[in-house]
Amino acid sequence: MRVSVNYLVAIVMTGCLFAGCSGDADTESASSTASGDTSTRGESGGGTSETDDSESGGDTTAAPTYKPIQLGGSTPAAASTNDSGGTTGPSTEPPKFEEVVAALKPVQIMLGKWQGLVKNAAKSEVHDWVWDLKSDPVFPALVLSIPDGEFFTSARLTYDPRIEKFLMTTTDGEGAKRSFTGKYVESPKDVPSEDGKTVERTFQLELTEDEGAGPGVRFQYVFKQQHNNRYLVDVNRARGKAKFSQFDVIGSQRDGVSFAKADDDYGDKTCVISGGLGTSTVSYKGKTYYVCCSGCKAAFEDEPERWIARLEEQKAEKMKANN
Numbered sequence: 309m310r311v312s313v314n315y316l317v318a319i320v321m322t323g324c325l326f327a328g329c330s331g332d333a334d335t336e337s338a339s340s341t342a343s344g345d346t347s348t349r350g351e352s353g354g355g356t357s358e359t360d361d362s363e364s365g366g367d368t369t370a371a372p373t374y375k376p377i378q379l380g381g382s383t384p385a386a387a388s389t390n391d392s393g394g395t396t397g398p399s400t401e402p403p404k405f406e407e408v409v410a411a412l413k414p415v416q417i418m419l420g421k422w423q424g425l426v427k428n429a430a431k432s433e434v435h436d437w438v439w440d441l442k443s444d445p446v447f448p449a450l451v452l453s454i455p456d457g458e459f460f461t462s463a464r465l466t467y468d469p470r471i472e473k474f475l476m477t478t479t480d481g482e483g484a485k486r487s488f489t490g491k492y493v494e495s496p497k498d499v500p501s502e503d504g505k506t507v508e509r510t511f512q513l514e515l516t517e518d519e520g521a522g523p524g525v526r527f528q529y530v531f532k533q534q535h536n537n538r539y540l541v542d543v544n545r546a547r548g549k550a551k552f553s554q555f556d557v558i559g560s561q562r563d564g565v566s567f568a569k570a571d572d573d574y575g576d577k578t579c580v581i582s583g584g585l586g587t588s589t590v591s592y593k594g595k596t597y598y599v600c601c602s603g604c605k606a607a608f609e610d611e612p613e614r615w616i617a618r619l620e621e622q623k624a625e626k627m628k629a630n631n
Contacts, residue, residue, distance in 0.1 A: 402446045403469045409448055409582065411467035411474075414496035416450060416584050417509045417536060419601050422560040426458045433457055435560055439582055439603035440464065442610065447475075451603065457481070458558075459527070459543060465515075476515045476529075486527065490515035493530065501535075508535040516552075523548040537562040579604055580619050592616065 422435040433454050440451040449466035460478035467474050476488040494512040501508050511533050517526040528544040539560050544552040577586040579600035586598020590605055592612040597619075599605045608615050 401470075405445070405448065407469040408467050411469060412448070412450055412465070413583060414509065414511065415465070415513065415531075415533075416582060416600070417533060418450070418531075418539060419584065420587075421563040422539075423563050424454070424558050424560040426556060426558050428556045429458050431456075431458060433558075434563075438601040439607070441581065441603060441607040458556075460486070474513060474515060487518050487520075488515040488527075488529070489518065496533075506536065509533055510535065519549060526552075528552045574598075580615050581607055583622075 416437075416439070418437045419439070420437060422437075424433045424435050425431075426433065433456050436453045438451055438453075440449045443449070443464075444466075447466040447468070449464045452463040452465070454461055454463075457480075460480045463476055463478045465474060465476045473489045473491060476490070478486045478488070480486075490513060492511060493514045494510070496509060496511040498507040498509050500506075511531075513531045514528065515531075516528045519526070524547070526546050526548070528542075528546070530542040530544065532540040532542065534540065541558040541560070542554055543556040543558065545555040546552040574585045577598050578584075579586045580590075580597040581604040582600050584600040586600055588599055588605065589596050590599055590608050590612075591597070592608075597608065597616070599608055
């Protein structure tokens with residue numbers, strides 16, 4: 309059987325054409341997928357509104373995103389880099405306990421009970437901040453309880469040094485949870501009080517609900533520590549990915565006589581766990597120690613030797629640094 313040379317050439321060219329189209333399609337698909345995987349939203353640069361990086365005129369290169377910690381759930385992973393600056397994959401190493409506590413220490417000025425007033429709702433509520441060192445030992449946290457809270461009844465605030473962000477989970481009266489991440493809008497600053505006897509601490513901490521919450525209403529809370537005995541919470545709302553606008557304000561005044569101080573040297577009254585100002589005492593083997601809240605008291609009573617050993621190590625390190 310004779311076959312035309314032109315016919316054979318046509319078959320070969322047709323095969324090459326389909327092979328080329330298939331290769332181009334695979335390449336285009338892979339490129340599209342890679343582009344989709346690296347897209348992410350811009351973060352708010354401060355204030356009470358969100359803006360995209362493209363709007364601000366800054367670098368539009370996408371950055372990796374992280375899922376906030378859930379109480380009792382998995383922890384977020386941060387990307388690590390190699391010596392040449394390339395990404396080597398997410399880090400699975402848990403953060404150090406001391407790093408988390410150190411990051412939360414400026415915020416612990418809010419420890420204790422406060423009388424809150426919700427402006428628009430014209431209702432009062434009681435805020436109670438304590439340390440939580442037991443629920444998640446990897447991520448110690450400051451926990452806020454508001455039994456009759458207008459917007460939520462409890463909140464857990466911690467910090468992940470791997471991504472350099474605060475993480476907060478709130479729970480409302482119906483048990484619904486919301487997850488937030490954020491940073492300082494204004495870093496903690498200590499200034500002398502009017503009487504010159506103490507130091508007043510101020511900061512603004514902005515926490516924004518994840519976009520993963522869907523097209524419904526999202527919240528943003530801005531904690532504004534004004535001085536040791538007063539802080540405000542701006543309650544901002546947005547629908548879906550729209551910009552946030554102020555919805556309400558909660559003003560809080562410390563309940564009763566203030567025990568707050570913003571300096572770091574409390575002498576013998578230093579809390580054995582948090583390093584804050586101790587307000588009550590605990591005993592172990594005939595020796596008395598100070599704690600700053602019920603959360604630290606519970607943690608100490610569970611593992612007294614652990615916290616005493618840690619306190620002695622800190623004292624030794626401080627003495628060595630001073631010599």
